[in-house]
Amino acid sequence: MEEQQNEAKESSSSTTTTTATSPNTHLRTSSNTACRNCGGPTTFTPPPKWSEVSPPPNYRPIRSSAINLPINNSQQAIILAPVPQSQKVHTISPPYFFQVPTKKITHPDDIRRFHDSDSGKNFLGFVVALSESIRGHKISDHCHQSLTLTSILSLLQTLFLWVDEIPPVQQSSRYGNYSYRVWHGRMTENAESLMLQFLSDDLRSATIEIIPYFTDSFGNSSRIDYGTGHETNFAAWLYCLARLGLLKEEDYPAVVSRVFVKYLELMRKLQTVYCLEPAGSHGVWGLDDYHFLPFIFGSSQLIDHKYIKPKSIHNQDILDNFADEYLYLSCIYFVKKVKRGLFAEHSPMLNDISGVPTWSKVNSGLLKMYKAEVLEKVPIMQHFLFGWLIKWE
16 A cells, blocks of 8 residues: 555656656746746746846847858968068179070979079069059159150050951850950061060070060960969069169159050950950959959059048049049959949959058058969969079079
């Protein structure tokens, strides 16, 4: 009899415990310790009350991501890298040992070797010097223009007119009009005569070394594409002319505001008329499909400008009125012209840069990015050439 009574008590206790802890029967409300179903006490302890010294927050804290995303080492490296500094170009003197330049870079170790060499540092220093020379100047500002620069501008104008003489053919493919190969072939065939327009008699033998840089500056005729590697070849060609003593430091402002502006005008015409495919483009995750250097030079132009700020690229009136005076605004204007949709969607990197407070920070960041994303990338630099003017050391 006592065993039956004990079993009944255990059964009753088990039932009470199950009922008390069941989520369908006894639930504690957020404001007190009574069950909201039956009004009875709950088995849970009440939460601590907020003190007057530390009141509850008025916001809901954002939880950290449940997944530990890997750190973007490339971006971190760019941020921590030192800003490249300008250097004076080391000019050559007789005797000359010009040679046909060849490709040397095939591995990341070759990239490090190039940047550790005097040639690599001096070439990058030349690009920085060009950027500094145009700081605070508009494209239309007066600047010294030598006979060599006048000849180079005439040369580029000749190439520009050839585009009109060689119209694109009708074809089904979207990119790569075959007429570009005709234009590129004419440019290559006449490259030596174009160089001799400004080379003195004692430097005529330099054509074997500077022509390959020049012909690689306007895209690839086989792939019918163009990218930052070809643009870098044009900078290397200008660097070779500086090494020859044909371009001096007083010419640098005109090299940017006259020569490079004319080169950019030519390349945009080639890109639109012959539908050149972007070479190695990162798509929306890249700075631009084709160019990098005009953003560097253009941001330098706008340093300390009283009214135009990085965020001003979203003001269409500013782009319409000042795109002809500032390379950076010219590039943004062209991007918005050829691309459809929201700017933040088709050019997120340029959109992010517009949030940087000053042009000085934009310029220094772009210089570091150019070194990391162009001059340190094997797929781009594997086509770079080395000879006697730009030595492989």
